[in-house]
Amino acid sequence: xxxxxxxxxxxxxxxxxxxxxxxxxxxxxxxxxxxxxxxxxxxxxxxxxxxxxxxxxxxxxxxxxxxxxxxxxxxxxxxxxxxxxxxxxxxxxxxxxxxxxxxxxxxxxxxxxxxxxxxxxxxxxxxxxxxxxxxxxxxxxxxxxxxxxxxxxxxxxxxxxxxxxxxxxxxxxxxxxxxxxxxxxxxxxxxxxxxxxxxxxxxxxxxxxxxxxxxxxxxxxxxxxxxxxxxxxxxxxxxxxxxxxxxxxxxxxxxxxxxxxxxxxxxxxxxxxxxxxxxxxxxxxxxxxxxxxxxxxxxxxxxxxxxxxxxx
Numbered sequence: 001x002x003x004x005x006x007x008x009x010x011x012x013x014x015x016x017x018x019x020x021x022x023x024x025x026x027x028x029x030x031x032x033x034x035x036x037x038x039x040x041x042x043x044x045x046x047x048x049x050x051x052x053x054x055x056x057x058x059x060x061x062x063x064x065x066x067x068x069x070x071x072x073x074x075x076x077x078x079x080x081x082x083x084x085x086x087x088x089x090x091x092x093x094x095x096x097x098x099x100x101x102x103x104x105x106x107x108x109x110x111x112x113x114x115x116x117x118x119x120x121x122x123x124x125x126x127x128x129x130x131x132x133x134x135x136x137x138x139x140x141x142x143x144x145x146x147x148x149x150x151x152x153x154x155x156x157x158x159x160x161x162x163x164x165x166x167x168x169x170x171x172x173x174x175x176x177x178x179x180x181x182x183x184x185x186x187x188x189x190x191x192x193x194x195x196x197x198x199x200x201x202x203x204x205x206x207x208x209x210x211x212x213x214x215x216x217x218x219x220x221x222x223x224x225x226x227x228x229x230x231x232x233x234x235x236x237x238x239x240x241x242x243x244x245x246x247x248x249x250x251x252x253x254x255x256x257x258x259x260x261x262x263x264x265x266x267x268x269x270x271x272x273x274x275x276x277x278x279x280x281x282x283x284x285x286x287x288x289x290x291x292x293x294x295x296x297x298x299x300x301x302x303x304x305x306x307x308x309x310x311x312x
Contacts, residue, residue, distance in 0.1 A: 181249060
C-alpha cells in the first residue's frame with residue numbers, strides 16, 4: 001500500500017505540474033476582450049500570465065533537455081538529419097523538436113523504469129526479477145517514442161496520399177481558370193485547409209518558400225521530401241518536366257490526378273481482396289468451434305448416453 005500510495009502521489013504531482021503550464025480557457029477570452037476594447041498587450045493579465053508560463057517552461061526545457069538528451073544523443077550529423085526528416089514526415093517541425101524528441105525517450109525510460117521498480121517492490125520480487133522489471137520498463141519507455149513516430153508518419157502519409165487527387169483536381173481548375181502555378185498553389189492551400197489539412201499545410205509551405213526566393217522546383221522537391229510519399233515525388237517530377245519541355249501544366253496535372261485516382265482505387269480493391277484471408281483466423285478460432293458445438297453437441301451427448309447405458 002505504501003508503494004502504491006507513493007506512486008499515486010508522484011502521478012498526481014506530475015499531473016499538477018503539467019496542468020500549471022496548460023493555458024486556461026479564460027486566457028483566450030481575455031485576449032479577445034482586450035482586442036475589442038483596444039487595450040495594449042502590456043495591460044492584459046492573460047498575456048502576462050502566458051509570458052510567465054512560457055518563460056518558466058522555456059527555462060525548464062533549456063535546463064533539463066541537454067541532460068536528458070545525452071543518453072539518446074546520436075553520434076553523427078547524418079543520423080540527426082534523418083531523425084529531423086522523420087519528424088518532418090510526421091508533421092512535427094520547429095527549432096527544438098529533435099532535442100525534445102530525444103529528451104522524451106530518456107524521460108520515458110526513466111519514468112517507466114521507476115514504475116517497473118516500484119511494481120517489483122510492491123510485488124515482493126527478488127533482485128533479479130526486480131532488475132528485469134526495471135530494464136523492461138526502461139526499454140519500453142526508450143522505444144515508445146520511436147513506435148509513436150512511425151505510427152504518426154504512416155498516418156500522415158496516408159492522409160497526404162488520399163488528399164492528393166482532390167488537391168490536383170482543384171489545382172487543375174485553378175490553372176485552367178487563368179491563375180499561375182504559384183497563385184494556384186496558394187489558392188489550393190487556402191481552400192483545402194478544412195478538407196485535407198495535411199496537404200494544405202504542405203502547399204502553404206511551398207508558397208512561403210517560393211515567396212522567400214526559393215526556386216519553385218526546389219520548393220516542390222522539399223515538399224516531396226517532407227511528405228515522404230512516392231505520389232508526391234512523381235507529382236514533382238511531372239511538374240518539373242512540364243516546365244522544362246514547355247508542355248501544358250494543366251494537362252500534366254490532370255493525367256497525374258487520374259493516375260493517382262486509379263492507384264487509390266486499386267489499393268482499395270487490394271484491401272478488399274485481403275479481407276477474406278484476414279477473416280480466416282477469427283473464423284477458425286471463434287466461429288467454427290461454436291458451430292461445431294451447436295451441430296455436433298447433441299449427437300455427441302446422445303452417443304455418450306448410449307455408451308454409458310450399455311446400448312453400444
